[in-house]
Amino acid sequence: KIALVSLIVFVCAAVVYLTIFLAMTFCPESVAETQSKIVSVNRDAITGKVGIKGIAYSLEKSNLGSRVNFDLTGGYDLTPYFNVPIPDACKSTKLKEFRAPQFNVCVEQNGNGGCPLGNPDDAEKNYGLEKLPDERIGYDWSDVESGYFVINGVVINMTPYLLAVGRTSNNDYLDQAIFAAADGGLVDASILFQRTSELKAAADCLVARFGAGQLAKDTPGCFAVNLFNYIALVIIGGIVLTRFFMAVVFQYFLSWQLVRRPPRNKVRPLSYNAAAPWAGKKPQTGVAAGGLGKGEDDELYTIMLVTCYSEGEDSIRGTCDSLCGTDFSDSHKLLFIVADGIIKGSGNDQSTPDICLGLIEQDESFRDPEPCSYLAVAAGSKQHNMAKVYCGHYRVGNHRTPCLVVV
Numbered sequence: 001k002i003a004l005v006s007l008i009v010f011v012c013a014a015v016v017y018l019t020i021f022l023a024m025t026f027c028p029e030s031v032a033e034t035q036s037k038i039v040s041v042n043r044d045a046i047t048g049k050v051g052i053k054g055i056a057y058s059l060e061k062s063n064l065g066s067r068v069n070f071d072l073t074g075g076y077d078l079t080p081y082f083n084v085p086i087p088d089a090c091k092s093t094k095l096k097e098f099r100a101p102q103f104n105v106c107v108e109q110n111g112n113g114g115c116p117l118g119n120p121d122d123a124e125k126n127y128g129l130e131k132l133p134d135e136r137i138g139y140d141w142s143d144v145e146s147g148y149f150v151i152n153g154v155v156i157n158m159t160p161y162l163l164a165v166g167r168t169s170n171n172d173y174l175d176q177a178i179f180a181a182a183d184g185g186l187v188d189a190s191i192l193f194q195r196t197s198e199l200k201a202a203a204d205c206l207v208a209r210f211g212a213g214q215l216a217k218d219t220p221g222c223f224a225v226n227l228f229n230y231i232a233l234v235i236i237g238g239i240v241l242t243r244f245f246m247a248v249v250f251q252y253f254l255s256w257q258l259v260r261r262p263p264r265n266k267v268r269p270l271s272y273n274a275a276a277p278w279a280g281k282k283p284q285t286g287v288a289a290g291g292l293g294k295g296e297d298d299e300l301y302t303i304m305l306v307t308c309y310s311e312g313e314d315s316i317r318g319t320c321d322s323l324c325g326t327d328f329s330d331s332h333k334l335l336f337i338v339a340d341g342i343i344k345g346s347g348n349d350q351s352t353p354d355i356c357l358g359l360i361e362q363d364e365s366f367r368d369p370e371p372c373s374y375l376a377v378a379a380g381s382k383q384h385n386m387a388k389v390y391c392g393h394y395r396v397g398n399h400r401t402p403c404l405v406v407v
Contacts, residue, residue: 022228026221028152038138038216050076050129051137052120053084054154054213058130064117075137077212080105080112080160082120087208094201098174100161101205110160138216141187149181149189150215151203153222157212158182174202188220302333310345313355320359324394324401335394335403342407353407360392360403 049056057078083106090101106115123129139148139155147159158178169175177199181189193203304323308316316337324335339353348355371386390405 018228018232023225027225038136038214049132049135050078051213052078052082052123052129054137054211056132056135056137057123058132061128061130063128075213077137077157078117078123079120079157079210079212080110081115081117082123083115083118084120084209087205089201089208090205092201092205094198095174095205097172098198098202099165099169099172100174100178101202101209103161103165105160105164107164109164109166111163112160137213139213140216144187144215147182148212150187151193151207152190153215154207154211155213155215156206156210158206158210161210174199177202178206190221300332302328304333304335306335306337307340308337308352308356309340310343310348310352312345312348313350313359316352316355317359320394321396324396324399330399330401333401335401337403337405339405339407353405356405356407357390360390360394360405362390362392366391 048059050059051057056075086102092101095101108114117123117127124131144150144155147162148155148157150156159182162179162182165175168179177189177192180186181192186192193199193206306316306319306323320335320337324330324333326333337356339356342351342353344351350358366389369388369390371388374385374387375383376385388407390407392403392405394401394403
């Protein structure tokens with residue numbers, strides 16, 4: 001029982017995780033947000049727009065002039081040209097041993113000649129850049145070049161930092177992760193930054209400080225989650241539809257054949273051992289002396305099985321009353337009660353077998369039956385068992401139904 005309960009708990013926990021927490025693990029809400037307001041870089045629709053910290057700015061009224069010595073292509077990341085203040089996410093005590101979070105990238109060697117455009121918060125006032133707060137810069141996978149990588153769907157531009165520091169710092173595993181992701185061809189570095197709590201904090205810092213935009217495509221994590229959801233939907237839907245059609249087929253094409261009386265030329269008369277205790281006795285099931293009516297003669301013989309373990313008398317009697325009180329002829333049905341072991345249920349004055357025997361009118365010929373040996377579904381010494389079979393009738397109202405009790 002402990003193993004069965006443990007298995008059930010494990011399966012339930014797995015279902016809960018796959019249903020609720022799988023998407024939260026591999027496709028966070030920040031990544032799964034709608035892509036409708038994302039404008040992709042290097043596309044005609046974004047011509048005349050640049051990106052600063054992932055937000056689109058219009059160049060229509062800009063006066064950058066000679067402050068930048070390059071052609072501003074659609075969606076170009078201008079963030080490295082600004083002196084971005086150190087965000088709070090980079091001031092965590094978990095990051096004090098790392099170089100990247102608070103390193104000053106505004107040096108001549110950063111590839112931009114320092115940070116010539118100053119504070120990004122003054123971009124609108126000083127350079128006529130019109131902020132478009134509802135539009136985000138979006139990157140395709142093919143746009144994530146060397147010096148860039150992706151963390152949880154956010155594109156990180158580490159090019160100024162890589163040029164400024166030149167090479168990785170010894171014993172700084174954040175630096176090693178950055179260089180491995182940016183120069184090692186690891187486009188999606190989400191898993192790389194989930195290995196320790198320090199790297200998770202570092203990922204938040206890099207997103208806040210070096211974020212250049214969002215991935216305009218599903219990340220592998222989101223793709224895997226969506227694929228799993230579709231596969232689960234197909235499997236569950238297939239099972240439901242299969243069960244539905246099987247039920248329809250059974251109801252309208254098979255069920256009537258199960259209760260159809262076979263042709264009379266194929267019906268074999270009932271026979272029994274002449275040495276049996278009931279041999280030569282008249283039926284005592286309430287059938288009239290004139291024999292069975294035509295309707296009763298057409299009914300199939302039915303066995304009603306009731307299994308008992310530790311139930312009380314009221315519960316067992318209620319079940320038997322319901323079965324034996326049906327309109328089906330008493331001469332064509334048999335109540336078969338199985339008392340599974342000498343068990344005395346909580347609150348009962350008698351054991352379950354004694355309760356069952358007390359409900360029937362026992363046949364004197366079967367008052368004290370001989371125990372018979374049988375093999376149970378068990379192992380070792382528990383496999384061999386003995387059972388007794390009691391015969392009689394169960395009476396409820398005007399019904400007197402033949403009954404067998406196996407103990």
